[in-house]
Amino acid sequence: MKWFNTLSHNRWLEQETDRIFDFGKNSVVPTGFGWLGNKGQIKEEMGTHLWITARMLHVYSVAAAMGRPGAYSLVDHGIKAMNGALRDKKYGGWYACVNDEGVVDASKQGYQHFFALLGAASAVTTGHPEARKLLDYTIEIIEKYFWSEEEQMCLESWDEAFSKTEEYRGGQCQYARGGSFLDCL
Structure with a gap:
């Protein structure tokens, strides 16, 4: 008998899933979800x-879909963070990193914006009233700044004002794009 097909394996998977959800709850900070040791x-x-x-917004959107208690409030927190301190209200998109005092890294990174797409798309499945607006905005930013029709690939990063992009085209950004686009289907 294969372990993957057993009830005990399914129970183990569910326990591990709940353990991960519980661990991640510790990451809530006023500006979003923080780095955990x-x-x-x-x-x-x-x-x-x-x-x-953005990843935690995705994780707790999945948790909400699974009916886990408290998950929806973490989806709400994630959406508020994406619309709050992390969002660049002057030039658009999101800062790479902020803290309680302000912007730490103002660059606009493709890899991170594609995770914003993943989180926003997942949040839509929860029925949160702000999720669709967040997803639409994210798609707009990605189409405008992170996709090169000429090159048929993603742009890696921009400065804060979206005025200068780097020439490097890395695999990690392309990989994150693929997963995020699939999540939007």
């Missing part, structure tokens, strides 16, 4: 990264 403590010196906040 191995023992689940916030590493304040790391700031609040867009990619972590």
